[in-house]
Amino acid sequence: MKYVIGVDLGTSAVKILLVNQKGEVCQEISKSYPLIIEKSGYSEQNPEEWVKKTSEGLTELVQQFNGNVKDIEGISFSGQMHGLVLLDQDKKVLRNAILWNDTRTTAQCQEIYNVMGKERLLEVTKNPALEGFTLPKILWVKEQESQIYERSRVFMLPKDYLRFRMTGNIHMEYSDAAGTLMLNVAKREWSTEILSLFNISPKFCPPLVESHECVGTITAEFASTTGLSEATKVFAGGADNACGAIGSGILSEGKTLSSIGTSGVVLSYEERNDLDFKGKVHYFNHGEENAYYTMGVTLAAGFSLSWFKETFANQEAFDQFLEGVDSVPPGSNGLLFTPYIVGERTPHADSNIRGSFIGINASHERKHFVRAVLEGITFSLNESIEIFRQNGKTIDTIVSIGGGAKNEIWLQMQADIFDAKIEKLSSEQGPGMGAAMLAAYGCGWFTSLKECADRFIQTSKTYYPIKENVETYKKLFVIYQQVYTQTKILNDQLTEFRK
Template sequence: MERYVLGIDLGTSAVKVSCLDHSGKIIDQEKENYPVYNSAEGFCEQNPNDWVQGTLEAIKKIMIKIRNLAKIDGISFSGQMHSLVILDKNKEIIRPAILWNDGRTATEAKYINENFGKKIVEITGNKATAGFTLPKLLWLQKNEPNNFARIRYFMMPKDYVRYKMTGKINTDYSDATGTIMLDIAHDCWSNEILNFFKVPRYYCPELVNSTDFIGFPLHEVCGKTGLNQDAKIFAGGGDNAVAAIGSGILNSQNILCSIGTSGVVLADEKSPHTPYEGTLQMEHHAIPEHFYSMGVTLAAGESLSWFKNTFFPQKSFSDLLSMAQESNLGADKLFFTPYINGERTPYSDSFIRGSFTGISNTSTKNDFCRAVIEGITYSLQDLISIYEQNNKTIYNIISIGGGAKSKFWLKLQADVFGKNIVALKNEQGPGIGAAMIAAMGCRWFKDWNSCINVFVKYNEIIAPDPHNTALYQKYYHLYHKIYNSIAPLARAATRL
């Protein structure tokens, strides 16, 4: 009987479950969508039980296909980071989860940075931004004190799904660093931070490594999905850490560029002590004793989804990419800034909003399509520039997510970044990485490099065109000036 592992990638819009064998071959992948609720401007929430239902349904579909042919050896997780799930003493959900891209906590983030100063960076490796978990807890303290008082446990999204599958509550170090409550150098919850901000220590879940064995699936989970009861479930990690594993980012001078709902640029780091001083996030890797830095643009793929749903609801994303190819490089001098949810890196500004700049009577639908795609890519160049300014050597950029599904967009990334771009043969980096954590937990491999050599498969290298890169540098220079021009207008607009 064949033996497989499952990688569960709990994203913002959908859960994707990947089934892989010993050779790293993808046997099956299933996806289940769920909604995001926007009850007010800047609010982004989800029902955690939607994640559970979607995950179990996707597993069930896989098990129907492989039943009587294979067993699942191990299961692990990749999950959207920073989002806040709170449970009461009966382990029941208190309120909808507040997501990573929810912008309501700008005031709380500012309060943390102003009142805790440089110590927040010294302890956690990060400045406070609206996306992190601690500002969400402070928002609840102030705006929903009854709910705050009822909290017995907080956790991240993948931790809640794992709890519903195993009955065990904990979180791993990679997700814990995204709360800005973890002492990153000493691998423990920071009593200094918790005491200062009056967050009870008992709210914080037990800390585990991403490869730690948590338990076996509950009887009712096996009944709903068809899982075998001896499938081992491992902790997993935050989506970016797990995507780095699934993309082979380990002790290398390659960096990761992920274009999903958000956009992420990520690099492996030898220690939590870096020169970035909070401009880039510092996080625990999902691999024990490793770290990574990353910058985040909040609305990458989400900007393209917004544009499509608002202006071209009948067209597919492929249609939009084809239209963009009909426009010239630079989109006829039309620029788009993807700040529709505010921005995290490098500006940490919850008030900024997106814009089109340079509209003329010659601007076409094709130009608008290309401007959105170029604007998203420019925002990622903002992140790459921080690494370059700190003398980070970059050989190749591994591209994953929606931006890696299109040869046109991959080539555009190469030209804008002026770097070689490499795509995975399967661009689902987080799902593959979660399966790799399960494989390592099951001791399929002696070390991570052996696992990466089997599971991570690359396509050909896409090299930049020097002529295009030179032109894009000029356009990017103009794009980079737009933020400072529109930021005062955006702040004034919030006061109306």
Template sequence: MLYIGIDLGTSAVKLLLTDEKGTIKNVVSKEYPIYFPNSGWSEQKPEEWWEQVVVGIKELITNVDKDEIDGISFGGQMHGLVILDESDEVIRPALLWNDGRTWEECNYLNEVIGQENLSKYTANIAFTGFTAPKILWVKNKEPENFNRINKIMLPKDYIAYKLTGVHCTDVSDASGMLLLDVENKCWSKEMIEICGIKEDQLATLFESYEVVGTLKEEIATELGLNSHVKVIAGAGDNAAAAVGTGTVGNGMCNISLGTSGTIFISSGQFGVDPHNALHAFAHADGHYHLMGCMLSAASCNKWWMDDIVKDKDYIGEQQKINKLGENKVFFLPYLMGERSPHNDPDARGTFIGMTMDTTREEMTQAVLEGVAFALRDSFEVAKSLGIQIERTKICGGGAKSSLWRQIIANVLNVKVDQIESEEGPALGGAMLAMVGCGVYKNVEEAAEQIVKIINTVEPDEALVAKYDAQYKKFAKIYPTVKTLFKEIV
């Protein structure tokens, strides 16, 4: 049988077709625009996601026996606010995970409701990207739209709804809403009251590997599929990527270098960072995880190469870099503000240390190193909690760079395992579909059978020492310039 994994990303939807052994049969990617109506705002139209998903599925399955397709599941960009009216029509464009407009609402939640209460209700505190502050923003700034809300959904769940007619979500994605009691995997009555909504406006909760429904007849006909195809809840993109890299069970780690960057640490038990610098979320394997998330990762290098240098030869540019651990130029990768561990929507990208003899290669290197150093910020928080990590998987577009993998291995002083498949969230979605369809008894078994390591970067003792000294310098930059950001935004 065949399985479809849908990764609803920020810049594009990636669709993957695989058999039950994880052999990839086809991959299709379809882009859609991002809208920036004001500085720090970031929106997309859910209808455009759906249009591209339909086109993508049709293209994905063109040359296969449609009767072989058994299940569909998802990974998806987290935190986005999709609101539907009584007719299940989209009320306004979705506010995305990297939208920074909700700083007033976050201040209210963190300072008036209080971080201690928020952590008790949801295991997390308010960040501008989270969904609950977005709901409050709509309530405060667009009351006419707020009054029309019938259903509140997350991005990938809108696609699941369009496929099945079921208003659903999964516990990993819902963990990032600041509306879920993460430990007990149920909606927080306190947060529902704080946001001024009703529980029936929220979607039904599922584990990531559970079946939410089957294709609606008219959708099955449009796609050329059978209506008995199962749709499985899926997971937030980072949890789905963790499944796709085999980061399941207790004490495993995955680094994702996509538009955003994350350090994802899986755990068999529920636990909370007492300082709330790391997110405490439910995992797609039925357990839990801690996660540090930076808002701009591979997107920093894309911005630097495409918009500033205006050269798309990423590999050629990186081949010129040969003095690791000795760069005098540093880069703060906060192009969209920052989440973990600073929680500062006003933070901005910053170069420092340039002189008249600074080269383009040093600037490029600084961008790659800046992202690695920012990942280490979250890594240091994990170490302070007694979590010892000796190796990590890596996925995302940035993981294709051998130089970047080498930098990360030495900045973090861990072994970095490269996976055979680079399709983290999409493959994770397909694997969740397999579990939901009964191919594997659980997510751990699916990962054990499907995920394969093809290369490992070992840290070099001399480089580790150099980068440790460099990181100590990097760590001083943000606290020094922090107060300036509020004056220049």
């Protein structure tokens, strides 16, 4: 039996999967590492922590592996997007990585609009200038840490730095490069226009490769450290959302993903590179060659639920916390929740907006509030689905993963609010499985990622929309959509009182 490894380099931990040719997960190891938060709005990590913890995890995996390490043929990666790693001429890290959830770059985002214009930026990159993207971080370092910037010779993204440390080779693949705000997404090349406007050398940008492309083998040093064979092939990998899509089988038109973790993502496969969503949703290169995906983001999806539980039912297990929700009718007896507790991303890129409970009355019990939170999160995700549909996409089947796929009530709720068939996977491994599939395809086990998905991914249960619930939720969704505009001014006025 042959094996591949999928490495998912997340924000709080690295997750490593050993997968065999049947798509079975034979081993799973996770190693956590800390965030560095020097002040409000800052979020950084030491890139060496990624290397150290991944090395430890791979060493542990090899020690537990009963077969011949030479049968582990390949390794690939999924990684947190947008994070900035700067290397000097000796390929040494110059400062901590600035992560995707760092929000210090509002002024640099405005600078990008001032220099390039919003419309032209959207034409080239398919995305607006948001604080999370990489270009604003580069401009911040250029302005605030000029000595470090002057010593910089190349920038990298998190998983690409980890892969560089394993192979000694520097590359970036399209799905992650699409989140830098420097890639011409349709042409699949670094934008010479953007680089010129911001006086960035083309040499500052790594060579671009396909996600399934072999970019080398692991070094003798890394093999000695972990116990892996020096013959292990290393593949470029993909951005976490692209790999999550691959690992969920989102590899053809009409396929859509609903992923509810701390944040929530609705992601839909696109064959075309010329759709115009006017920046309302993200539009990135997929991990599959010459494919794309559109994506909407709810900043506090599962986080809204965990916040509510920790605040009002901290001692209870989640099953106990959710008891009685199934006895509450759709609409929670006239109670609405908006999950804007840390701001919002799609369709409202608004860092000041905050969440609301609307319609509280004396008859409401805790179970009504819990159901309203579940419905509010799902309504927020549905805003992205509605944008897709308004732009002519047919969305009738949605694969649900993450926390939203762990509860039968929530799965049915998604079917009813999205008005679509919801599929729950028999084995859900998300981005780590997508990374493993890229390695399996790269190793030649399959002729395409779709063939790999047919072997590796199975649906365990399907949920269908209930007509009367769909009609109820359509009426409620219209009201939900009004809450943002009705509360925006109030929230802006409350900003000065927040601590």
